[in-house]
Amino acid sequence: MIEIPHEKNETLEGMQKVMYAQNEQGTFERYNYGSSVEEFATQVAVEEYEILKKECLERIQKGEDSPIAFYMYENRMDLPTLASAVGMFQFRVKRHLKMRVFKRMSDALLQRYADAFSISLRELKEFH
Amino acid sequence: MTPMPFKHAQFAHCESGVMATLFSAYGFPLSEPMAFGLAHALSFVYLPFVKVNNLPLIAYRSLPKSIIKTLSKSLHVTMKTQTFKGEKEANEALKDLVKEGKIVGLQTSVYYLPYFPKDMRFHFNAHNLLVYGMEEENYRISDPVFEEAVVCSQEGLSKARFAKGVFAPKGFMYYPKNMPQEVDMHAILHKAIVKNAKAMLTPFPFAGVKGMQKLAQKILSLQTEENQRYVKNYLTHIVRMQEEIGTGGGGFRFVYAAFLQEAKGYGLNEMLLEEASALLVKSGSALREFALYCVEGSKKPQSLNTQKIATKLIEASTYEEKAFRLLKALE
Numbered sequence: 414m415i416e417i418p419h420e421k422n423e424t425l426e427g428m429q430k431v432m433y434a435q436n437e438q439g440t441f442e443r444y445n446y447g448s449s450v451e452e453f454a455t456q457v458a459v460e461e462y463e464i465l466k467k468e469c470l471e472r473i474q475k476g477e478d479s480p481i482a483f484y485m486y487e488n489r490m491d492l493p494t495l496a497s498a499v500g501m502f503q504f505r506v507k508r509h510l511k512m513r514v515f516k517r518m519s520d521a522l523l524q525r526y527a528d529a530f531s532i533s534l535r536e537l538k539e540f541h
Numbered sequence: 542m543t544p545m546p547f548k549h550a551q552f553a554h555c556e557s558g559v560m561a562t563l564f565s566a567y568g569f570p571l572s573e574p575m576a577f578g579l580a581h582a583l584s585f586v587y588l589p590f591v592k593v594n595n596l597p598l599i600a601y602r603s604l605p606k607s608i609i610k611t612l613s614k615s616l617h618v619t620m621k622t623q624t625f626k627g628e629k630e631a632n633e634a635l636k637d638l639v640k641e642g643k644i645v646g647l648q649t650s651v652y653y654l655p656y657f658p659k660d661m662r663f664h665f666n667a668h669n670l671l672v673y674g675m676e677e678e679n680y681r682i683s684d685p686v687f688e689e690a691v692v693c694s695q696e697g698l699s700k701a702r703f704a705k706g707v708f709a710p711k712g713f714m715y716y717p718k719n720m721p722q723e724v725d726m727h728a729i730l731h732k733a734i735v736k737n738a739k740a741m742l743t744p745f746p747f748a749g750v751k752g753m754q755k756l757a758q759k760i761l762s763l764q765t766e767e768n769q770r771y772v773k774n775y776l777t778h779i780v781r782m783q784e785e786i787g788t789g790g791g792g793f794r795f796v797y798a799a800f801l802q803e804a805k806g807y808g809l810n811e812m813l814l815e816e817a818s819a820l821l822v823k824s825g826s827a828l829r830e831f832a833l834y835c836v837e838g839s840k841k842p843q844s845l846n847t848q849k850i851a852t853k854l855i856e857a858s859t860y861e862e863k864a865f866r867l868l869k870a871l872e
Contacts, residue, residue: 415795415822424660430686431551433574433795441574441799443553450836454780457839459660461774489652491594494664497706
């Protein structure tokens, strides 16, 4: 018999997912369930981005990382996802994650990142 | 061809759910397990050299879009499919179809769908949903993994349809142009089951039963890994790929078990289907326990026991090997 968990999963904000399990006659039906295992896995992934953001802010203060790096994590992206979102090669985007390079970037180029992050050019340039 | 009045239903997995609803709405009643099984969509893939957020690609079912393609092909249904260059064009085409009373499937990115819970929004580009109407400028959406139908703004939906990255949807839209006539269920079930069995028993070391064993080996190697943050992320990543993206690894096994049971009664070997179905239930349950062990291991890294975790995955793989050896020889 398939066990149907009824645990809390706050990441779903009150929603429940369904799974298949057998009823008493042995026929499969759909049942709502809640899983704390799934909840934990999701929370780790969400928290990982928070940690990445925090570490990034420290590097921004040291003048190492650029605001683009921060917004990349803020938008739960990795390098390939961001590169695809702005339509550039990964090695180029990687350079833009450095403050040194960021300071010399044109507005037109920055605008492409601002669009990908759904923020204004000003928000990206006047980051603090 | 126009569909019947629309009724939302919740399913375990988005793509099989969408196809089940779509076919049923257009006059060919089809369950989710049937849609999944006929598309031979059960799979296992572990690709250490393809990275998602610096972690390997792990999948428990076939590639996105494959259920749409395979199912319609096996039932001799022509799907009208379209991708678009821009949002405006895509919206106009969608609105025209909705006005005609059509129900339309869309591929979207979970990250940009405003009605999704915040914690669930990640850059996963292959989420399928149905549009079945409009409410002023907003779309009425039947999202197969939600309990109730939802309403979504045009802006939000457009963003989700034009997300970039891996599996970028490019506005992908689809609906059936015709419905199956005189289907030889016996023949297509046999073909789909044997095909799935062969895929799961492939000699390629990163897929099917062998892929599960490969991942088990990798898990063992985490025992000596010193970067605890990496171990935690790795183990929960496995669980997320298993349980979150659509439905679980355990979940997919249960869907396939349900399919095998439904496949009885079409002149195939019933005893064999029953036995394989029971084995997949066992595998699904073992995968659930495996997920639990992964979470335990990442919660308490000091008492991490990779042997225990890997053994559970191997256990699941042996059930699947047995099941698919039986099914491969299905008469």
